[in-house]
Amino acid sequence: MTDPNFLASPLRSWAEKTLGPLTGLRRLPPGSSPAAVWHVVRGSDDARFQLKTAPSPRAFTRETFAYRHAVPALGPGNAPRLVATSARHLAMILTALPGTPLSQARLTEAALQTVHRRAGTLVAELHQAGRPTPAARREASAFVSRLADAAAHHADAVGDQLSLTERKFVMALADHLRVLDRLPLGFIHGGGIEAGLRWSGAARPALQDFDRARFAPVAVDFVHLAYGLWAERPLLRTAFFDGYGRALGAEEQQALRCLTGLHAVRSLAEGLTCGDRAAARTALDRLKSEVGV
Template sequence: MTEPTLLPEPVRTWAEKKLGTLGPAPGSSADGPSRGSWRVVRADDNARFVIKIARTPAGYTRETFAYRHAVSALGAGNAPRLLATFPSHLALLLTDLPGLPLPGPRMKPAALRRIHWRSGALVARLHHAGRPTAADHEEATTALSRLADDAGPHLDAAEDRLSTDEQKLVLLLMDRLRILGRLPLGFVHGCLESGLVRGPEAHLSLRDFEESGFAPAVVDFARLACGPWLARPRLRNDFFSGYGRALSTDERLALRALTALHAVRTLAAAGSGPGHRQAAEDARVVLARLDEEVTP
């Protein structure tokens, strides 16, 4: 493999024992290694693969479980395939599934709406995948309370970027989140905004399952609500049309709270660069809209 310093030597040796001589795939993203992911090509036949090193043992466990027990429900070609694992180095060897995150507003509205409908249908398959154990059910029942408790440190970190009224709104929504009853459970992805990928001929797929697991299905929608649905609310309707059902009253309340939490996290983490500034502006728009929707 060329440029071997980009990939830890034990992982490179392991991958080449499995596949043969490898080199960097043409067009690989320059920031791939910073995300722990390398696209490679096999010298013999130009077949493409991904070598991924999880950031944490928990992420490695979640991702390997997803590939072994849930991803097959998506159907052939709708997610990468897991070929091998290297537990001591938290490494996974996957088939490559080229594509880019969901397109933005520059795409024609009709095409964008079709993509979100298809996205909803694909996510529905994932949410119905796998068989949760009794322990999964028990953990899922406390997931929303734990997320509500997580708001405190982020509110503290974003305090200078939030008005008093905004802080009160977030705290109100977190209180409501804690008292919600049991919500529909699903095998959630955890980061749909970046995990949904548009490939050739508008084919949709899912990748990157390190945040996946059984949880209330609604937790998968907050990032979309703060992202593509923010500028084009109609896309939300298209998504749920493809998903096959509307959210219940309690799920809608939960989504408001989770959206607020995501906005606060964004403000807490925002730096000074152009991308961070836009994310912070979007987060403020989210909180303003929630303020209009929620009556204490």
């Protein structure tokens, strides 16, 4: 039987050459990212790290760029620190964050509002980290266009789970997204803010998992929250944007509505569990009711 924590010898040799002998090694369960991640412990001082391998050279380049050029803006302790990289292995070693995922933390409603307010401040700092080059601006525009272009494919994959009226609604959202051209850009997390937040009782939560980080319209970063948690608990949305420092502009609100609808259809098409598809249906029905479809 294969050891689920198995780490290939060349990769382990590189990690131990960088950190020293390792006494603990545990592969973390797969998340929304295709990256492979191991929790490792250094024998000399029991310091904890994460060893992460990217699924492609492009993903490796994107994430290491994020850790070198944007993540330091969040300040010490608010995100993992990049310790070492290996282009040969598409690997990086990161410091491990304390605490638990925010989604698993048991907090009162008042405490959760405080955490979301502080998370808003953290995300604002990330969004303002660096200025996009002309090439990054073109890529940001292309990224949104690709999201819109994928809507037809996802609607086709869903098939009769969508009525004709619903399909027309989804395609209208995609078309509208294409013409929103004054969306503020920033360096986004890209992987779902809530999933990336960890809470340890510190002054504010920490943020991890930057393998989808890039310059893009900042509204993209709010889709997962708008899709689920904020819809059910709008005071958390208010607290987040209090910390973020500004409310979304009119075009950003339109973009977020479009992006949320497209995400729902993608989840209907690709959802791995009935829960995924049920949440997608709820989000789509909510959007339809907001615009009277």
